[in-house]
Amino acid sequence: MAGELPVRHALPELLSALDAHGTAVLTAPPGSGKTTVVPLALADAGLRVLVAEPRRLAVRAAARRMGVSYAIRGERHTGADPRVEVVTTGLLLQRLQHDPELPGADVVVLDECHERHLDADTALAFLLDVRETLRPDLRLLATSATADAAPWSRLLGGAPVVAASGTPHPVETVWAPPARPLPPPHGMRVDPALLAHVAQVVRRALAERQGDVLCFLPGTAEIARVAGLLRDVTNDMNGGNGGNGGNGEGGGDGVEVLQVHGQAPARVQDAVLSPGTRRRVVLATSVAESSLTVPGVRVVVDSGLAREPRTDHARGLGSLTTVRVSRAGAVQRAGRAGREAPGTVYRCWTEAEHERLAEHPRPEIALADLxxxxxxxxxxxxxxxAALALLDPPxxxxxxxxxxxxxxxxxxxxxxxxxxxxxxxxxxxxxxxxxxxxxxxxxxxxxxxxxxxxxxxxxxxxxxxxxxxxxxxxxxxxxxxxxxxxxxxxxxxxxxxxxxxxxxxxxxxxxxxxxxxxxxxxxxxxxxxxxxxxxxxxxxxxxxxxxxxxxxxxxxxxxxxxxxxxxxxxxxxxxxxxxxxxxxxxxxxxxxxxxxxxxxxxxxxxxxxxxxxxxxHPVTAEEEVAWRVPPGERRGDVSARVVERLGAIELSSAPLPDADVRAALLHGLRTEDVLTWTRDALAVRARLAFCHRAVGEPWPDVGGAGPGMEALADLADRWLEPELSRARRRADLERIDVAAALLCLVPWSERLEAVAPERVQVPSGSRVRIDYSQERPVLAVKLQELFGWDGAPSIAGVPLLVHLLSPAGRPVAVTADLASFWRDGYRAVRAELRGRYPRHPWPEDPLTATPTSRTNRRT
Known part of the structure; x- marks a missing residue:
């Protein structure tokens, strides 16, 4: 075996590196023999070898090919060669926890480290700890199918990197994208049109090339669908969960289809790893990417998809999602075609898309439930x-x-x-x-x-x-x-x-x-x-x-x-x-x-x-006093009750009398328009807001002129007592005389009427209300009432903005400078309106005319 595979050239350097440093990193492309040749070479050097593989299928395949022992969860096999044992990384973790010194092992080979499985990363961290504290003689070898070995070398304390160059046989790439762009995968869903295209590419590969075909798909459902699409040209040996009538086998002399995934039964795995009597199509998930030689395969058809875990830590939910394969994964998959002879890979995407793929898959530690x-x-x-030697922290x-x-x-x-x-x-x-x-x-x-x-x-x-x-x-x-x-x-x-x-x-x-x-x-x-x-x-x-x-x-x-x-x-x-x-x-x-x-x-x-x-699940009983909005309602109210809950599930509730509801009421004030805002109440608040803007302290910030503002809730102790202390529910707040309550916010040293008078007397003798709801106070008054007035007064140093109204009460001009209006603007207004309102005075000289709120007498 060693004489046929490229890794043989690296064996002397690798054995020397392990002897000198105790650790090493081996990089070797797919199909070079690193999984099966290296462990036997280490055994021939007098070492007891423990090989850890990330997948059960790879464990059985590697052990069978080498003729050595293996152990996976629930299954153990004793091989002819006792010097080497192959286990899953999960089982290696259990052994380390049971006995960290790993008696019976001189060297541990962690295969396919580049795949970044969580168990493999953890096992390597534990092994480095063991080597540092308990067994400095324990040798560690990390193998990778990618050339990016620097991170592993640093992790292993500057371990030498040994590179096995070359591949057993060349692999031709055929770009075979769908005829039209298809939607990308979404969650677990893969567009059926893409699967139909993959099936078509498999048919094309069967027609154009010799040898068995290995087709990569993201999951068992996609494998089953493609198998169904190929049924008219094949007889199916079904490895998936007892399909095809439950016996898992097909007959006849056509092309044989094998469905291979992590849950496939042992007999299907054995069939995959043995030469077939008929031409075969092997439909597989990523379990077939590495550490696995499928005899007879000369062609790989790659859908370009893989599955990654996703974990919603807030909700405690985990799932798988479909993603594009990384470039490193695509290289791994393509390498399956060149293990025994020159081969071909059909990639179901474009060369341009390939360049945009992620270089490596994301490490499982960044994605999974931990x-x-x-x-x-x-x-x-x-x-x-924190003290573990990990490439990526959790x-x-x-x-x-x-x-x-x-x-x-x-x-x-x-x-x-x-x-x-x-x-x-x-x-x-x-x-x-x-x-x-x-x-x-x-x-x-x-x-x-x-x-x-x-x-x-x-x-x-x-x-x-x-x-x-x-x-x-x-x-x-x-x-x-x-x-x-x-x-x-x-x-x-x-x-x-x-x-x-x-x-x-x-x-x-x-x-x-x-x-x-x-x-x-x-x-x-x-x-x-x-x-x-x-x-x-x-x-x-x-x-x-x-x-x-x-x-x-x-x-x-x-x-x-x-x-x-x-x-x-x-x-x-x-x-x-x-x-x-x-x-x-x-x-x-x-x-x-x-x-x-x-x-x-x-x-x-x-x-x-x-x-x-x-x-x-824990059941809790809690007193709950809150402002609650019932489902389907828009208006909230105080809820005071004893609630029994199972997590977020409410089991029962009972009223809680005499509860302190003040915080709930204040929350209602902040979040809803609970108070009854009459015109007088809005006017008082607007005057207070103006005083704060124009004068500042000691006038309080009431947050503007509209209802429901948070600033007023913060001042509740100053203006809502004792009404707030007596209130128990929304209706009590709605009955409060807000205008009278707001007057409690006037500083003791000030008079609201003196700083921001409610009304101002105009030349006609009318007392007109001032509107404080705008940025500047507004005086809206009929034009005839201001004859002879060449300037409006200021309020707290802020000039009034005068809205001059027609006899019908509609604005005809806005000015802060009356004298300028009488001089420049009045003539145009007089010309436009005196014909429309003939019973109202329109003198030529408004500054000398008598102001009035009345109309002219009829003649």
Whole structure:
């Protein structure tokens, strides 16, 4: 094998680097033999080798090709060569936690580091810690299919970089974009037109090239769709969740189709890794990108899409989203075509689009739910992960959310891992599922096994029905499920499901037996102090609901309108035609939030009752005094009550008499037009606002002339007492005489009438109201009443702005300089209006005329 692959030329340099430095980074392009040749060469040098791969499929493939032992979750195989063992990075983490010295290993090879899986990044950080403190003799080798090795070299303390150049065989690139631009992927949705185009490109590749075809697609649903589109030219061997009648195989002499993904059964994986008797089309997710040689493949068809995790930490929801593959990922995929002979890659996008792709995929630590990572770090002794040697630090928000979750689960107490947390970490599950398994007992293994696997594509949203189907089924999914149930059952310590050790909050458990009811479960009971020891005689529905609620307490949901409200505060909706529709309570096992949607979409759930919800999630009873606007209403009012809540879900409420409602009333004043603003009230406020603008202190800032301003609420102690002290509700505020109350804001040393008089006397003898609602005070008066007045007075040093009105009360001129108006503007106004209003005086000289508010006598 070593004589055929390019990596052989780098072996002497690599062995020398490891001997001299103890660490090294190997860069080698896809297909160069780094995964299978290097471990055997290290073994031939007298070292016991532990190889860590990011995927289970890669573990089985590499071990089979080398003839060595391997171990994955729930499966262990002893190979002919005992010097090398291949494991998943997740299993390596468990071994490190169990025994950090890794007895029996002289060198650890972390393969495909460039993919930046979270487990791989964590394992390398732990190994560097081990090498520094416990085993300086432990050698570490990081391998990458990309040439960007500098970051890894720095992380490994200046480790030498060994480059294996060249590829086994050249790979020709064929650009094969759709005939017309198609919409980009949105969330999990991929345009069916793109999948149809991918199927067409596969047909083209079968016609134009020899050898098997490996086609990369983002997920199992897309694989199934393309397989269906190819059915007329192939006979299908279906690797997906027991499709094709449940037997997973097709017959006949046509092209064979294999559907390969992380959940594919072992027999399909074996079929992929063995030479075929017919020409084959392998439809695969990114699990086939690296560390995997598919015999016979000469052609790769790349859809250009991949799936990345997304986590909504605020809502506690995780999902996958479809993204464009990175350039590094595209190179990895193309390399599958040149492993055994010259090959071809058909890329379903343009060369120009290729140049715009991201150079590398985003590291999983920046995208994923970090609850499991945070527990691993806490068990290692670095709860905040700050001391770990990581290429990228975990995001603060994600770590804060993870720490809060672990604290609620009882895995952390004051930031330190508890004995319960260590037990959870040892189960090889997400901490949420580990909590459910521990607290609900051995029987929970069946439900937890469902939650830890990707469910069949055709599984409905009723998890109990999925459970019953798995019990009955004989397909690949049922087989994997039973295997995981056995593993989980074995993993539980003797005595089953109680919390172990000091347990933190969740460890202070009571019991949940079949006779428990909601009676006696008070508001202070919560998942922190109500564990379960086996579920007693609960039926499937009730027990499955309990397990799901224990694992995801914030997803307990109560019916609200046409949908549901989760304890986390997130709205949720069932799919159309759901069998769970109408259930008053749900324990939601799987949910995601579609891109751009504020509501979660329920994928799998179980109907539960309120008693189970109370057992799983903390229930609080709080006094609530607030200004509330009822749903569907626009007007709020004071709400004073005792409220019992399960997270964001309101369970019950009772009136709270004699509560201090002052803060609520003030909030109403700030946010709504609660007071009754009469004309007189608005006028008084406008005068006060003018005084503050014109004079300043000691006149207060009342915030303008309109109602509902926050400034007035801040002054409530000065102008709304004692009315505010007596008020209990909105109606009491509405009855306040606002004009009279506002006068309390006049400084004791001032008189409002002296600074901002309400009215001013004009030459006709009329007392005309001044409008203070504008930036300058306005005097609006009929023109005839001002004859002989060559200047309006000033108010607090601000000249009045005079609006001269016609006899009908309509403005005909605006001026702050009356003398100028009489001299320059009056003639035009007189010429225009005296014919229209002949009974009113229009003298030629207004300065000598007698001012009047009356009309001329009839002649």
């Amino acid at each position: 609850t499991g990572f945070a527990l691993q770090a806490a068990c290692w002794g670095v709860p905040d992960a 995001p603060d928000a994600a770590m804060a959310a993870a720490t809060a979750t672990l604290t609620d689960l009882g895995a952390l107490d004051g930031g330190r891992v508890t004995a319960r947390g260590r037990r959870m970490a040892g189960l090889g599950l997400h901490p949420r599922l580990a909590r459910a398994l521990i607290d609900a007992g051995p029987r929970a293994a069946e439900v937890v096994a469902l939650l830890s696997e990707q469910l069949p594509r055709d599984a409905g949203d009723d998890l109990v029905e999925v459970w019953r189907s798995a019990r009955r089924g004989g397909d690949a999914f049922a087989s994997r499920w039973r295997q995981e149930v056995r593993r989980l059952s074995r993993s539980l310590a003797p005595g089953g499901g109680g919390a172990a050790g000091n347990g933190g909050a969740a460890g202070r458990a009571g019991t949940f037996q079949s006779g428990d009811t909601s009676e006696g479960v008070g508001a202070s009971r919560s998942h922190r102090d109500t564990g379960s020891r086996g579920g007693g005689g609960l039926g499937d529905d009730a027990f499955a609901g309990l397990v799901v609620a224990l694992a995801f307490p914030e997803r307990v949901a109560r019916r609200r309108g046409g949908g549901y409200l989760m304890a986390s505060g997130t709205a949720a909706a069932l799919g159309e035609g759901s069998r769970l529709a109408g259930a008053p309570w749900l324990a939601v096992a799987v949910a995601d939030r579609p891109t751009g949607s504020a509501s979660a979409r329920v994928r799998q759930a179980v109907e539960i009752d309120e008693a189970t919800a109370r057992l799983a």
